[in-house]
Amino acid sequence: MRIIVKETAREASKHIADAIIGTVKAKPDAVLGLATGSSPLEIYSMLKTDHQNRKTDYRKVRTFNLDEYLGMNPHDPHSYRHYMEKNLFNALNIRDENTHLPDDAYKEDPAAYDERIEAEGGIDLQLLGIGLNGHIGFNEPGVKAGTLTHVTRLEESTRKANARFFESPDEVPTHAITMGIQTILSSRRIFLIATGKKKASIIRDVVDNGVNNAIPATFLKTHPDVSLILDKDAASML
Numbered sequence: 045m046r047i048i049v050k051e052t053a054r055e056a057s058k059h060i061a062d063a064i065i066g067t068v069k070a071k072p073d074a075v076l077g078l079a080t081g082s083s084p085l086e087i088y089s090m091l092k093t094d095h096q097n098r099k100t101d102y103r104k105v106r107t108f109n110l111d112e113y114l115g116m117n118p119h120d121p122h123s124y125r126h127y128m129e130k131n132l133f134n135a136l137n138i139r140d141e142n143t144h145l146p147d148d149a150y151k152e153d154p155a156a157y158d159e160r161i162e163a164e165g166g167i168d169l170q171l172l173g174i175g176l177n178g179h180i181g182f183n184e185p186g187v188k189a190g191t192l193t194h195v196t197r198l199e200e201s202t203r204k205a206n207a208r209f210f211e212s213p214d215e216v217p218t219h220a221i222t223m224g225i226q227t228i229l230s231s232r233r234i235f236l237i238a239t240g241k242k243k244a245s246i247i248r249d250v251v252d253n254g255v256n257n258a259i260p261a262t263f264l265k266t267h268p269d270v271s272l273i274l275d276k277d278a279a280s281m282l
């Protein structure tokens with residue numbers, strides 16, 4: 045696992061935005077694995093600016109998001125589909141049918157999402173954030189190593205952390221569909237972004253501990269091409 049520490053969150057975001065743009069330029073039909081949450085927002089804004097100014101072409105790009113809340117209407121402003129449209133897809137020339145999220149269509153057979161990813165050639169670059177309990181996607185502590193895309197119950201702490209996006213904590217869904225650990229590890233290249241003091245202790249735990257399912261992000265240590273991109277605050281306990 046490579047650890048890269050940047051002075052600011054903006055520089056950390058720029059590092060990953062450049063990697064994504066480089067991937068799309070080198071392979072116009074690249075398959076991107078995308079994430080939601082606060083951490084990717086600046087990256088997405090850089091991709092939009094780059095597309096406007098330098099016309100990076102997304103016509104053939106395919107995307108697969110990590111996760112989606114279960115039972116969520118895609119038009120609901122709290123859905124990850126809505127987040128992706130608003131924060132990225134709307135401003136790119138990407139085709140609707142090339143953007144995928146593990147939504148309710150995959151509820152009965154979540155592993156069909158893995159089959160779809162494989163059918164598109166596999167993920168070239170996967171972007172990840174990290175939850176305060178070490179989750180990646182919605183792979184909560186206790187998750188098994190070999191998991192494919194699956195329905196998961198969210199930890200109370202995760203629901204609390206995500207309550208800031210809802211009007212009240214009770215509105216946060218109890219379940220989600222998420223890529224599994226195996227799905228994520230099947231990507232060719234992985235970038236995890238963590239910024240801010242709040243992430244410092246979980247980043248220390250990931251770096252200091254061996255692979256174990258109490259801290260799902262430690263599974264990344266079994267992958268040959270993972271970069272943790274941190275700002276100084278997130279790296280402050282290393």
Ligand code: GLP
Nearest residue numbers: 080081082083173174175181182
């Ligand atoms: C959510 C998402 C994760 C994300 C994490 C961290 O629960 N399911 O994919 O990485 O939270 O979010 P943030 O970037 O807002 O700290």
